Amino acid sequence: MIIDAATLEQDTALDAELCIVGAGAAGVTLALQFLRGPIRVVLVESGRDQAEAATQALYAGEVADTALHPPTDTYRQRQFGGSTTLWGGRCIPLDPLDLRARPWIPHSGWPFGHEALTAWYPQANAICEAGAFDYNAASAVPGGMRPMVAGFTPRDFTTDAIERFSLPTNFAARYRHRLAASEALRVLLGTNCTAIELGEGAHSVRTLHLRTLDGRRVAVRATQVVLALGGLETPRLMLASRGAGHQDGIGNRQGLVGRYYMSHIAGTSGRLRLHVPPDRVRPGYEVAEDGTYLRRRLQVTEAAQSKHRIGNAVMRLHFPRIPDPAHGSGVLSALYLARGLLPYEYRKRLAEPAGGKGVALRHVRNLLTDPFSATGFAWTMLRKRRLAARKFPSIIVRPPRNVYSLDYHGEQEPNPDSRVTLAESRDALGMPRLRVDWRCTEGDIRTAQTCFRLLAEDLARWGHGSLQADPAEVAHDMLRDGAYGGHHIGTARMGATPAEGVVDAECRVHGMANLWIAGAAVFPTSGQANPTLTVVALALRLAARLKRELAPPPIAAG
Template sequence: MIVDAREIPAGTRLSADLCIVGAGAAGITLALALEDSGLDVIVLESGGDAPEPQTQQLYAGTVADTRLHPPPDSYRVRRLGGSTTLWGGRCMPLDPIDFETRDYIAQSGWPISLADLTPYYPHANALCEAGEFAYTAEHAFKQPLRPMIGGFASDVFQTNTLERFSCPTDFGRRYRARLAKGRVRVLQHANVCGLPMQIDSTRQVGAADVRVVGGAAFTVAARAYVLATGGLEVPRLLLSNPGPSGRGLGNAHDVVGRFYMSHLAGTIGTIDLAAAESVWHDYDVSEESVYCRRRLALRADAQHALRAGNFVARLHHPRIPDAGHGIGILSALYLARGIVPYEYAKRLYEEGVPGAEKSSTLAHVKNVLTGAPDTTRFVWNWLRRRTLAERKFPSVIVRPANLRFSLDFHAEQEPNRDSRVMLGEQTDALGMRRIHVDWRYTEQDVATVSRALAALASEIARSGVGRFTYDPEQVEAEMTRYGAYGGHHIGTARMGADPRTSVVNADCRLHEIDNVYVMSSAVFPTSGQANPTLTIVALALRLADHLRETANVAASVIPSERARENTHENAHDNAHNNTNDNAHPGIHEPAR
């Protein structure tokens, strides 16, 4: 069921077995997976069904270097569905090497392996509506695909791995009806502001303090809590509550908010493939009508040999701001940048791009007029396959007549203790301190991109398919041109076996608190090269299984009676009579 928390009387005390904070990809996945578990589950979501400026403002904060990180309230959305209301839909699993401890990547290594997640990836793929869990061309397609680069063969890079694209699926819109009809209670406009310790316990959180913007406050007493609020909001919630150490929940060793990663992304150089037998950089469509795209992926053994992090690259259209490309479609996109959402327009500006300063608006207009027939066809196809389609064409694909592309890369970032999310000095409308973001990169990050690009240039030349040229001195500038990549907020409550260097254990439970779990990319110890959403959903499914297995739910509890206890008609009685709701043992097994 879905309830508006603005209708809940002040002072109400609700009780549940499990309280999930946040209804994005992770929170909704958990709610759906636990629907028939026998657990009484409450989901608290800050927003409603539509954008609300006042609620979205709760995400605002400050940034140490605005050149390196976007404003904290961009790339994430505070409403039902969370940031899946905004994402581009790119799905791929992590690679086996991402879980390994590598001596050249500081603080690398997960306490679980890919084998622990593999059983959950197919279901995650289905929830994301990305089709079959098949991420190589050979597995996903019955017939051989045309080569990505005809004549290119390499022991360093492979071209058969895929990205698969969701619709993109807005989890709020897609699963709202199911949540509305189910027994999980979803409370909208409910903001968790406090997670105080339970009286007479140093390892249990008690009833959560919940507030409505401009409205009443109430509490939710659960046997366990899952913080599914994303990689920036998770440390904010943990640090806003003192916990047993007084330094923040789970923060006895000052790890919460540290090791903040994103991905290293940029566009660089010119890759001339005129000598290749053929070139295909467009999307292939699977039998279930899912868009798939191949990349140049640095093989695991090559990563070890180069001492580089994970790295992929895509053939990309010429740089948009430079009108010298002569392509009307790209010039039209540049001229329209003022009406494009921030998250996508950022790359259209590309200040400092070589040649861009020489381009004038008139030059772009000339390109549009000269290429009017092609531009008209593009706009029609875009309307038909993107704007009006349920499953949307993922991105702009332009094939240069001279087969001279730029190279778009996406790489792993090394965990760095000094890259962090902290509490700032400002407060929001609920009285909570806003976040302050200090994202940093390391010499290893520059080395990863530099070594991978040099290896690619060598392999392109060796294969005789063309030439990749770029300025090695510009690598650091290009990989930081957009700063921390978009909405990939990773590592701020990292998973590990050692409480001195991690926040949660292999089951995503806080090391120092028995009844609080974290479920977001905040728990990733390393970022890999993959966009995080698919793995977040897989981890949420794994956590749901763990919660089922360790639940201590009395068989005599009748769901209808539990639901009746928490109706608004009995709210005031509950406030007086249910004083020990939070005294139950945690939903997990006792700490050992």
């Protein structure tokens, strides 16, 4: 059943065995596991089916350094479905190494091994609609995927690992009918959790207090409570919910809530020249038998990470930087000239370079000398992205001179000084707004610089390509756009003890009997992978744990 909070009477009180706050990837996945009862579930969502400006404005906050982090109301959506309403669909599992404690990565290590995720990844892959759970280029398609660069076998990288792409699936639109049909589940739209009230002894949640933007109040009492609000809103609610025994916020006795805020270090850099025929280079996608888009990546090997004491990272072949007209591509120049029509997350990467009108004229010249490629590209994107159910994942353009840049995506070291806190200002509901102070480390940048250097050495040994990547330029390019998009990770991290994390290995808040957290906030490290697939896998694992927690006690024999 789906209910709009505007239809409820003032001071309505709802009771349930399980309350899930947040209906994004984690929250919807959890709710799907309880559709048939007997457990009564309430799924609380701030937004509705369509985006609303007043609701989205509740995400607005403060940023310590606007050059390093985007505004807090971008790259995430306060809407039924959460940020799955705008994600790109890239699905990648974490590597076993990502979960281990590595001496050269401070504060690394999860409180369980990769096998704890392995059992849940195939089902997570299905929920994300990313095809078969096969992330090896040799077996993902019959006969294996074609090589990224024919004949190139680097020493320090593998090209066998791949990424898969969801439709991308909007979890609300895709699973709405199943949620609506459940008699055990109530989805409550248009209402916001503003406070967590604890019971006697302050070791369990007694009541969740909800409010709508028009002032309506609702209370939910539940046996078990899960916060699935994302890596920024989860610590915001915990820090704002203060009371006896939790003067600094729920779960924050060790001062860890909001700390260790990670994203990914990402950027486009370098000039990769390949001295091979263009048809021996495949920078783009292949399509599996079920229609899923797949793509190879260059991933730094575990041996190289250990030897050079760096983090996990991947690189993809990428077209040259769009703002620089020296690329000679009519397609790229058309994108630059039309940048004002692009969404924020793409437009911010196309800042006008020095040169003003002269640069614009050179882009116009590229377009006039290469008009057919631009129109062909526009038709392809319309047909395969705008009109297709399974959308073409991204822009793929073959550079006219066989010169590529590299799209880098690497893990970020956990850093306790990178954090989110509460600001003095308040939103329309009276909640303290968020203040973000995202920071990277020297190790984060050194990982990127080392990866570019190692690849340059591998290409030199091969003899049919070269990579120019000045370390200073790489450092600049990694931070040119700041923290990577919507990856909000680590702000309520897992740890075996309260001194190490906010939640335990089961994702239960340390010291709390019935409060759990779902989502990337609990990741102790970010790994190289986009977080959504692992968020869904962890939600499935948590659902199994909650079913055991809520199961009636066995009846004693005789």
